Amino acid sequence: KxxxxxxxxxxxxxxxxxxxxxxxxxxxxxxxxxxxxxxxxxxxxxxxxxxxxxxxxxxxxxxxxxxxxxxxxxxxxxxxxxxxxxxxxxxxxxxxxxxxxxxxxxxxxxxxxxxxxxxxxxxxxxxxxxxxxxxxxxxxxxxxxxxxxxxxxxxxxxxxxxxxxxxxxxxxxxxxxxxxxxxxxxxxxxxxxxxxxxxxxxxxxxxxxxxxxxxxxxxxxxxxxxxxxxxxxxxEETKTIFDTEAVKEIRRKVEEIAKVIYGNDPKKDISIRVITDHSRAMTFLVSDGVLPSNEGRGYVLRRLIRRAARHGKLLGIEEAFLSQVVDVVINSWQIEYSELKTREDQIKKIIKAEEDKFQETIHQGISILEEYINEMKLSNETILSGEKAFKLYDTYGFPLDLTKEILEEKNLKVDEEEFNINMEEQRNRARKARDEGDSGWSTGSDQDIFKGLDTIFRGYEKTNIVAEIT
Ligand code: ATP
Ligand code: MG
Ligand code: MG
Ligand code: MG
CATH class of the missing domain: 3.30.930.10 (Bira Bifunctional Protein; Domain 2)
Incomplete structure (x- = not known):
């Protein structure tokens, strides 16, 4: 059928x-x-x-x-x-x-x-x-x-x-x-x-x-x-969930921007599917009021955006591009989720801002990480120091998971314990510097940006049995 x-x-x-x-x-x-x-x-x-x-x-x-x-x-x-x-x-x-x-x-x-x-x-x-x-x-x-x-x-x-x-x-x-x-x-x-x-x-x-x-x-x-x-x-008898008609539209947009033909290079195909998936995830997360940050839900979002951006680089995309992909997600899924369209500008703005921020430092960050990797190879080390990983995080905006992932591709690891110590020290410094320890993320602020727009049961008017939901 x-x-x-x-x-x-x-x-x-x-x-x-x-x-x-x-x-x-x-x-x-x-x-x-x-x-x-x-x-x-x-x-x-x-x-x-x-x-x-x-x-x-x-x-x-x-x-x-x-x-x-x-x-x-x-x-x-x-x-x-x-x-x-x-x-x-x-x-x-x-x-x-x-x-x-x-x-x-x-x-x-x-x-x-x-x-x-x-x-x-x-x-x-x-x-x-x-x-x-x-x-x-x-x-x-x-x-x-x-x-x-x-x-x-x-x-x-x-x-x-x-x-x-x-x-x-x-x-x-x-x-x-x-x-x-x-x-x-x-x-x-x-x-x-x-x-x-x-x-x-x-x-x-x-x-x-x-x-x-x-x-x-x-x-x-x-x-x-x-x-x-x-x-x-x-x-639809497709090979993957990313080849179904609806999802393929997003995938095609990625191919178009990257000028890469899907199906020729397994590594590139993975990057294309990752971007396709993450673009959907980031669109819906922002639409539900999550903002990029370093903790909690905000970190999940930040990691997805930066991971997608990095896969864009692997495909040879130079410029910030995610909002173009997000555009396809919004247009296809607004059928069921009309709030995507009403929040379209905010969604794209927030994602673009996060991508731009990362864009400024990603090249530098990647080349520094490559230097680290070369040094490690020369000295036969397999574990990147937590201090270096922290520097990548702090100065170049690399989420720890991204650093880990890039290292894993080369069978290397990172000293997470040391990373966490560095992180904790920085937090303490920041806490001291402020009177109140606000990390920039809280359940409240995440949910408040679209205050009034989120109802538990979205779109009451859509179902005719709505009167029963109170
Ligand atoms: P799998 O064993 O394939 O990872 P699961 O047993 O972890 O799936 P459930 O927790 O049973 O999945 O979730 C219910 C259904 O949701 C699954 O039968 C599957 O159809 C779908 N599902 C689960 N995880 C994913 C995913 N990561 N992406 C897409 N669909 C998923
Ligand atoms: Mg299951
Ligand atoms: Mg299962
Ligand atoms: Mg599973």
Whole structure:
């Protein structure tokens, strides 16, 4: 079936609306009233209070398409076919309403009937002790046992320190040997990209206490997450999530600016995909009120912008260019996120300013780091002193991670401990110099720049069930 990213989002909403779900627009990437998280990385994160029972949900069944940032995946971006730091997660949720049976049956129905994916290409994984899930998949849904894989806790059990937890079941699409690692043992859960995980169903049926004891919940919950880019990649049969029609528009812009043809040089292709991804991430972060800084969310943003700028240099782009790429992101994604358009000027201005700042020193910084690397090679050292890394940070604006990354490309490391000592000393000096220790970043200031523009449920007017959300 031929269907693109924005249409899939819509079909997902329609499908779950038919199943009596309240469809709510994405929450901000910046967690609201939740100090435990830096950024939202899953559809369930902003709904946590409904799962714990701290708050009553507006409806027992909800569905969202949530903007997500996962900096933990940053090193995979551009290298695997399936990882981005920014992506949209489709999800349906049950707060003590329906459970395993419905969640599995509906996921299957959506994939095989609405998306018309061939049943033979679908595999599922379950938590190894979850016989109930096996029975449902096998007997009720009709998945042959050869295509149900039992995996351990690391893969298929969702939990935090305490609170709601439970087994998961993931749905994979077999994209065929051409995407695989070639190993005869290749199956779902393999690190290669043949079996691509599209949907994770979490069956939160336990409440874990301080002693690690799991108490069955009287009204278990359902939390699911499906990567919109991944399902699009499957539907469009593209190699990576960056080759899907919607995302490709961004990629093409990068190619155009860099005057590089995609697909000729694997290293350059990685840089192109990194810039494509990071441009999306930075656009949405700034749109949600995050400003570049040296700490917290601001640091995540700064790192993404500078990392993208550096990959631009690797492609031979001389001038500041990110706002041109951001332009494509805004124009394509305003369909769903109209605030991108209303905040367009601010978004571009903030990103441009950060890129310009880095632009002034990046060349110098890179050549100094190269000098350091040469010195290290000559003296057979493999660890860059923390003091030097700090100088790069302090004088040339190199986030530590960027220095680390460039060194890692040459199998070298940095003395992070020493770096941190230098950092701490500088902080102390700065603190002394000011009466009040304001680092320039605080939860408040991050969220305040678009004060009044962010509502928890964005775009009330868009859904017709809005009256129910209060
Ligand atoms: P993987 O094993 O491929 O890294 P995951 O198990 O870490 O994925 P989940 O935490 O289960 O992912 O998230 C739910 C869904 O979100 C996944 O099934 C996938 O479709 C999507 N997803 C997760 N991480 C990413 C990412 N970095 N980029 C794009 N989509 C993602
Ligand atoms: Mg992952
Ligand atoms: Mg996984
Ligand atoms: Mg998963």
């Amino acid at each position: 031929k269907i693109g990213l924005h249409e899939i989002r819509k079909e997902f909403f329609d499908f779950f609306r038919e199943k009596e779900h309240l469809v709510a627009p994405s929450f901000s990437l910046v967690p609201q009233n939740d100090k435990s998280l830096l950024l939202i990385g899953a559809g369930m994160a902003p709904l946590k209070k409904y799962f714990t029972g701290e708050q009553t949900p507006p409806n027992k069944r909800m569905a969202t398409c949530q903007k997500c940032i996962r900096t933990g995946d940053i090193d995979n971006v551009g290298k695997t076919d399936r990882h981005a730091t920014f992506f949209e997660m489709l999800g349906n949720f049950s707060f003590g309403d329906y459970f395993k049976k419905e969640a599995t049956a509906w996921a299957w129905e959506f994939l095989t009937e609405r998306m018309e994916i061939d049943k033979e290409d679908l595999w599922v994984t379950i938590y190894l002790e979850d016989d109930e899930a096996f029975e449902i998949w096998n007997k009720e849904v009709g998945v042959p046992s050869e295509r149900i894989v039992r995996l351990g806790k690391e893969d298929n059990f969702w939990e935090l320190e305490v609170g709601p937890s439970g087994p998961c079941s993931e749905i994979y699409v077999d994209r065929g040997e051409k995407h695989g690692c070639g190993s005869p043992n290749c199956k779902p859960g393999c690190e290669c990209d043949r079996f691509i995980e599209v949907w994770n169903l979490v069956f939160t049926q336990f409440d874990k206490d301080e002693n690690g004891v799991y108490h069955p919940l009287p009204n278990p919950n359902i939390d699911t997450g499906m990567g919109l880019e991944r399902i699009t990649c499957v539907m």
